[in-house]
Every structure is written in C-alpha cells, then in structure tokens.
Amino acid sequence: MLTSVFIAVVSLALFWMAAFTLWWQMHAWRTPEVLASTRFSSPDGGGHLSFSLLLPARHEQAVLDHTIQRLLESSHTDFEIIVIVGHDDPPTTAVAEAAARRDPRVRVVVDTHEKKNKPKAMNTALPHCRGDVVGVFDAEDQVHPELLAHVDHAFRSTGADVVQGGVQLINFHSSWYSLRNCLEYFFWFRSRLHLHAQKGFIPLGGNTVFVRTDVLREADGWDPDCLAEDCDLGVRLSSVGRQVVVAYDSDMVTREETPGSLMSLLKQRTRWNQGFLQVYRKKDWKQLPTFGQRMLARYTLMTPFLQAFTGLIIPLNVAVAIFLDVPVSLAFLTFLPAVTALVTFVFEVVGLHDFGRQYGLRVRFVHYLKLIVGGPFYQVLLAGAAVRAVWREQRGRNDWELTTHVGAHIDAPTAARDASAVTRGTATATREDVPA
Numbered sequence: 001m002l003t004s005v006f007i008a009v010v011s012l013a014l015f016w017m018a019a020f021t022l023w024w025q026m027h028a029w030r031t032p033e034v035l036a037s038t039r040f041s042s043p044d045g046g047g048h049l050s051f052s053l054l055l056p057a058r059h060e061q062a063v064l065d066h067t068i069q070r071l072l073e074s075s076h077t078d079f080e081i082i083v084i085v086g087h088d089d090p091p092t093t094a095v096a097e098a099a100a101r102r103d104p105r106v107r108v109v110v111d112t113h114e115k116k117n118k119p120k121a122m123n124t125a126l127p128h129c130r131g132d133v134v135g136v137f138d139a140e141d142q143v144h145p146e147l148l149a150h151v152d153h154a155f156r157s158t159g160a161d162v163v164q165g166g167v168q169l170i171n172f173h174s175s176w177y178s179l180r181n182c183l184e185y186f187f188w189f190r191s192r193l194h195l196h197a198q199k200g201f202i203p204l205g206g207n208t209v210f211v212r213t214d215v216l217r218e219a220d221g222w223d224p225d226c227l228a229e230d231c232d233l234g235v236r237l238s239s240v241g242r243q244v245v246v247a248y249d250s251d252m253v254t255r256e257e258t259p260g261s262l263m264s265l266l267k268q269r270t271r272w273n274q275g276f277l278q279v280y281r282k283k284d285w286k287q288l289p290t291f292g293q294r295m296l297a298r299y300t301l302m303t304p305f306l307q308a309f310t311g312l313i314i315p316l317n318v319a320v321a322i323f324l325d326v327p328v329s330l331a332f333l334t335f336l337p338a339v340t341a342l343v344t345f346v347f348e349v350v351g352l353h354d355f356g357r358q359y360g361l362r363v364r365f366v367h368y369l370k371l372i373v374g375g376p377f378y379q380v381l382l383a384g385a386a387v388r389a390v391w392r393e394q395r396g397r398n399d400w401e402l403t404t405h406v407g408a409h410i411d412a413p414t415a416a417r418d419a420s421a422v423t424r425g426t427a428t429a430t431r432e433d434v435p436a
Contacts, residue, residue: 004330014337017306020299022344025351028191028248038194040247043146043153051079051148052131052213056111056121057139061091064139068099068106071137076148081106082128084121117400118206119222119229126221135210136230142255143208150252151210160245161215162237164193165208166253170359172367176374177265177381178258179367183348186355190248196300197246201285201293203276203300204234204244208254215242226282227398228275235279235297239287250358262381267401269385273304274393305386345372 028038053071057064064083071081083096087110100106109128111121122136133155137143147165154163166189172182189205196202209230219236222229237244259265279285285297299306352371356363392398 004327008330008333011333011336015340018337018340018344021303022340022347024192024195025187025344026191026347027195038190038247039249040150040154040252041157043149044157049078049133049152049155050131051076051133051135051152051210052129053079053081053135053137054084054122054125054129055081055137055139056084056118056125057092057096058086058089058116058121059092060139061095064092064095065099067137067139067141067143068096070141070143070145072103072105073145074143074148075145076152078131079105079148080130082109082125083107084109084111084125086110086116086121087112115399117224117227119226120224122229123221123224126217129213132213133210134213134216136207137254138207138256140256141207144252144254147208147252147254150247150249154245154247155210155212158245159243161212161242162204162234162244163210164197164202164204164244164246165210166190166248166250167205167208168250168253168255168359169258170255170361171257172355172361172363174258176370177262177378179352179370180374180378181258181265183351183355183371186351189253193246194248196296197244199293199296200241200290201238201288201296201300202234202244202246203228203231203279204237206230211237223282225398226275226278227271227400228279231272231275231301232279232282232284235301236284238293239284241289266381266385266388269304269382270388270392271401273386273389274398276301276304277389277393304382304389345375348375 028035055064055067055071068081068083071079083099083106085093085096085108093108093110096106096108100108107128109125111124113120113124126134133151135148135151151163151165154160167185168189169178169182169185172179193202193205207230211233215237219233219240223232226232234244259268280298280301285294285301288294288297348371349368352363352368355361
C-alpha cells in the first residue's frame with residue numbers, strides 16, 4: 001500500500017512539473033498578440049543614451065577580434081567598448097590592444113585578480129564605464145548592428161531599468177547535442193524569459209543584457225564569487241523591484257556557438273547549476289513581495305535539478321506500469337508524466353521547424369530524428385551535470401571552468417578573414433613589444 005501511494009505521489013509530482021515546464025515554454029506562442037509583444041518595437045530615430053559595452057575575454061584570441069569588429073559596426077553613434085583581459089593572458093591582450101589602436105572607441109582594462117572569473121573581470125571594468133547604460137557581451141558573440149538602437153528605444157519607451165535581449169546558439173548541425181542546446185536557448189529567450197519578466201522575477205541571461213549604469217553601481221555590480229552572476233544580478237534586481245524588459249527578435253539576437261565537446265557542455269552546465277544553487281542559498285529571492293513570486297523563484301532556481309530528476313524518473317515510471325503488477329488506476333497515473341513528455345517532444349519538433357524558418361537554416365529529416373533519439377541521452381547529461389554541481393558545491397569547489405570557443409557559428413569566409421586579421425594584429429603587437 002505504501003509503495004502504491006509513493007508511486008502515485010511521485011507520478012503526480014512529475015506530471016505537474018513537466019506540465020508547468022511545457023506551459024512556460026509555450027508562453028510566447030499562446031496567442032498572436034503575446035508573440036507580437038515579445039519583439040522589439042521599431043526605433044523612433046532618436047538616440048539619447050550612451051552605452052559602455054563590456055567584453056570580458058580570457059584565452060579567446062581566436063574569436064575576439066571578430067566580435068569587436070561587429071560591435072564597431074553598430075549604427076548607434078554613442079558607445080564605447082571595454083575589453084577586459086587578464087594580466088596573464090598575452091595573446092588575448094595583444095588582440096585587444098591592436099583593436100584599441102585601430103579605433104579610439106575601444107579601450108582595454110586589465111584584470112589583475114589572482115583567481116579570475118567573469119564577474120570579477122566585469123567589476124574591474126565597472127568604474128571605467130562612462131555610458132548611461134552598461135551592456136555585456138561574450139568574446140565570441142555576433143552582434144547585430146541595429147541592436148543598440150533598438151535597446152536605446154526600449155529603455156526610453158518603457159522606462160526600464162534593465163533590457164534583456166535575445167541570445168541564440170546557431171550551429172545546430174555540429175553534433176547531436178548541439179541541436180538540443182540550440183533549442184533550449186530558443187525556448188528560453190524566445191518564450192520563457194518573457195513570462196519571468198511579466199511575473200516580476202527574472203534570472204538574467206549571461207550577455208546581451210543592458211543595465212542602467214547607476215542601477216548597476218547601486219547594486220554593487222556582480223557577485224564576484226557566484227558562478228551564475230547573471231542569474232544572481234537578475235534575482236537581486238527583481239527583489240528590489242527594478243523593472244526588466246525582455247525583447248526577442250530573430251534579426252536582433254546575439255548569435256553564439258554551442259560548447260565544442262560533451263565534456264565542455266557538462267562543465268558549462270555544472271557551472272550554471274552550481275551557480276543557481278548558490279543564488280538559492282543566498283536567499284535574496286525571499287525579499288520578493290508576493291508569495292507567487294517567491295514560489296516562482298524557488299522553482300526556477302531548482303529547475304535544473306528537477307529537470308534532471310524528471311528525465312531519469314519518467315522511464316522508471318513507465319517500467320513500473322509495464323512490468324509490475326499494479327492496479328489499473330495506478331498504472332494510468334504512472335503514464336501521465338510520459339504523456340506530457342510525449343507532448344513536449346511534439347512541441348520540440350514544431351519548435352525546431354520554427355527555429356529553422358526564423359533563422360533561414362535548412363532543417364532536414366535527420367535533424368528531427370537526432371532531436372527525438374538524443375532526448376534521453378541529453379537528459380542523462382543534464383542529470384550528470386546536476387549531480388556534479390551538488391558534489392562541487394558540497395566540497396567548496398568554486399573555480400570557474402571556462403568554456404572554450406572556436407567560432408563554429410561564424411561563416412567560413414568571415415572566420416578566415418578575422419583569423420587573418422588577428423594574426424596580423426598579434427604579429428604587430430609582438431613586434432611593438434620587443435625593445436629596440
């Protein structure tokens with residue numbers, strides 16, 4: 001009897017979690033009006049805000065110059081680019097300094113912390129920011145030249161304290177897991193973050209996030225010891241009532257690449273999960289004014305672990321229903337999470353089609369097949385990252401495991417041109433650093 005009750009409770013809990021996750025993923029597509037409201041509105045031609053764009057880069061000399069050049073092509077007329085490099089990273093420093101010599105809008109700030117991570121690097125640069133708004137990008141980003149104009153208009157038309165733009169992984173064809181990784185970003189930035197902003201609690205994304213400089217300084221910047229500094233900043237700003245606006249437009253998204261190997265993806269997810277744990281344990285979310293917001297915060301910050309648990313338990317539930325002698329009603333309950341998972345698979349297939357259509361990418365039958373077949377294996381990877389995050393947090397291991405980038409999201413001619421420019425810039429910098 002106790003076993004049956006336990007199975008029933010677990011099944012209903014799994015069904016509830018899977019259903020809520022699916023409902024949130026579908027948020028942007030519920031009605032045409034909701035979908036239209038998630039996009040940037042057209043700029044009015046005025047540009048009244050100035051931007052300080054932070055570009056932390058560590059051992060990313062292969063992609064940094066391309067990102068700088070893309071940012072310099074912005075149609076907005078008032079911005080500066082602050083590249084943050086480590087004192088122990090000469091190759092990346094050489095690329096950054098070569099770019100600064102070519103264009104006065106580029107400045108280089110050196111991070112001298114012995115133990116380095118992204119939030120420490122950005123905090124180092126924060127006192128140097130001259131703009132009204134601080135924007136954050138990663139060293140491998142492809143940024144649309146009209147983005148700043150749209151963000152400027154979003155700030156002025158809504159009175160927002162924070163504007164979160166879209167980020168999209170593009171190289172879905174690179175591997176079986178990159179396909180699912182790209183879809184995760186698509187659902188997160190295209191749909192779910194809009195729901196969070198609407199509810200007044202949002203874990204911000206790692207880049208293409210813009211914060212008014214005075215608001216950011218009042219919040220003391222980023223937590224230097226948190227492995228999910230973006231999530232933490234969003235939680236802290238939400239907790240004090242700051243207004244966050246989320247906008248997603250497939251033409252305006254910042255394009256990135258997926259991690260280049262399974263181990264790199266595992267480490268990245270471990271870092272994010274551990275960071276979510278740290279944010280949960282800090283309890284800033286308890287300052288949220290309503291019970292609903294606090295419950296949303298609890299669920300969101302624990303989502304990586306709940307998803308991993310759900311993905312592993314659902315097959316066991318199905319096995320219980322098929323192979324064990326249980327009452328028909330109990331067998332029906334054990335199948336409920338599987339039904340929700342099946343509906344989610346169908347939604348993912350439709351989402352992959354929409355993803356390909358929006359970005360002009362050719363999605364073949366083999367990609368749909370990889371999406372479905374790879375689902376269980378991807379869930380195992382997420383579960384492994386969740387377990388590893390808990391293990392690292394308990395052992396006090398908070399070192400930053402860097403995700404390497406090779407420019408897989410950059411088209412071949414552009415990548416070749418940028419690589420040549422980097423080589424020339426590095427060679428010039430090397431010659432200039434040699435004493436006469």
